[in-house]
Amino acid sequence: METGNRDTGVRAPVDKDVDFANYFCTYAFLYHQKEMLSDRVRMDAYFNAVFKNPHHFRNKVVLDVGTGSGILAIWCAQAGARRVYAVEATKMSEHARELIKANNVDDIIEVIEGSMEDVALPEKVDVIISEWMGYFLLRESMFDSVICARDRWLKPDGVMYPSHARMWIGPIRSGLSEQKLIDLESAMSDWHYFVDETERQYGVNMSVLTKPFHEENEKYYLKTSLWSNLHPNQVIGAPAIIKEIDCLTATIDEIREVIAKFSLRINLDRTRLSGFAGWFDVHFRGSDQNPAATQVELNTAPSEDNPTHWGQQMFLLHPPIRVNDGDDVSISFSMSRSKQNHRLMDVEFTYELHQPSGKRHPPITSKFYIE
Template sequence: MELGDGGAASRPRVDKEVDFANYFCTYGYLYHQKEMLSDRVRMDAYYNAVFDNAAVHIRDKVVLDVGTGSGILAIWCAQAGARKVYAVEATKMSDHARELVKANDVSDIVEVIHGSMEDVVLPEKVDVIISEWMGYFLLRESMFDSVICARDRWLKPDGMMYPSHARMWVAPIRSGLGEQKKNDFNSAMADWHSFVDETQAHYGVNMGVLEKPFHEEHEKYFLQTSLWNNVHPDQIVGSAALIKEIDCLTASVEEIRTVHAEFSSKIGADRTLVSGFAGWFDVHFRGNSKNPATRDVELTTAPSAEDCTHWGQQVFLLHPPIRANAGDVVGVRFVMSRAKQYHRLMDVEITTTVRTSGGKSLQPRSSKFFIE
């Protein structure tokens, strides 16, 4: 996930020390910032949203950039005519942001604040909150929590959110990755069995009692962990389903803690394998009902042959895949919630039921996944 332009803005809690430490570490490095700043789909969407709507949303306004990272969104807002921009960043990337703000001659407008959004105290309310908070499959990393905190504390009653709306999508796909991961798992288990035999033969110690936990470890890693992938549109074999819509102006943390959806997808390809499901998101910059955007800008991470993003798609592979024909309907129950151990990561459960075009219903199957 990326915040602002890839920064961090949330406060560590004692019971989540490792979780938060890993998170903040990542965004404190320039190589990671560069990856996101090189994403043209991402950059163009934010640039167009700011400058195409500058006259109605940014000019002479007070802006808060949550998780400013390198500070580029704050700089753009200043260049678009903002009266004042508060750029909040929890990592040492704030030092680099200050240098960039100074180098781009907007230090009289942009104030970089090093601290967590939950702790920062601003001298005034703001007209606009801008943030690039979206993680893999939108909600991974839970950055939106900090944006909600900023909104509830500092946004004026008639203020607006950039982006203003977000949506999550899921579609069935075909892929050779499932077979590859299954082979990797089988190779790991074969290697384990050789290890057990060799340890017994050479050192007289039986390691077989550890086979079950080893099996569970590797099953989770190879078969139950979602994958980052750039899915080609031709790999989608059924209709995509909208599983969650978020109004950034009104959404609560409780609302995004769990995503639950039930939907059906009609298969469009004959004699195909439903290897799993791909998940992606889009966000929109629409302003608010009283002050709509001059141009509604969309940033989408949907499968594309040309316009790929660093978010890619999250792929949930089924083992074994589902054999399907055109006209078959795959019913899906989808549940995504925050992982118990690390709240910035996600647990997913997908239950599928297939109804063939001939009217036959197959036994429901449930698969569990982990979004790292």
């Protein structure tokens, strides 16, 4: 559900209506939908999940949460669904209606424009399908709407597509860590020149603003996570699962904050730990009482051949740490929703290096923002 570049400037608190408008406006454009529709990993996973499990769709009632262009709803209809309710909060609903009609399934699919929290359906559903995942899985908080839909409209024996999700973190190396420090230094050098010139030309000393300017730029260059499609050889140790979600039973309280303690073993000698990368996978397994005939996985891990528009989120350390094969990095991790905007995330790592010799390095805490 996520793509494109992000505005990483400092945000002021926003009210619910403004947040709604800012969040959904992007998804109202076809160029954005096209980028998601061009993601072969994404498309193949959902396509195979639907058409390799026809027993979940044949003669069933389906709810598509955040239908976008309507393609998931179309696939459900083509797989034999009796009725599909395709809910979309933006004017993309108009394009979805046109596409659904052009593909001759408008007698099966009803497009409903509105937020999932406000929509009323005429019946309970057998399946909820949604592509709700954001950067590092939970950015955007769209899963809240899926949980709301599940609790209100899914039958007791119904299934979720996807049914399960996992969050991963791995140790990485990257030259961007040094580059971001250089970028910060360049921004501050430019600021100091600006301060000198302003006083010389106009007689006003701006230096009282140097500290807040540095804080803004430090957040932008050093503390904001970066989107990347990493090469697998940039991962320098075994990744760890930090959160597992059962979409059939998960609650909003469960996903509002993610807390984990884990250890990452370095498996490359004489390298640098430049930071950590986060990614996710989701699975289409059905439920215990109504399992999938063919289980399907959608994986956003670093890949040479199968990158996704989600990529990975990089949390870079400044400076990087020298590490060797066999070193362990013990980590306390937390991720919670930003107080300024609940769709964004605040992240904290406290990490400590342990070497096979028994030497331990003092723990370090770094804070980041997923914007």
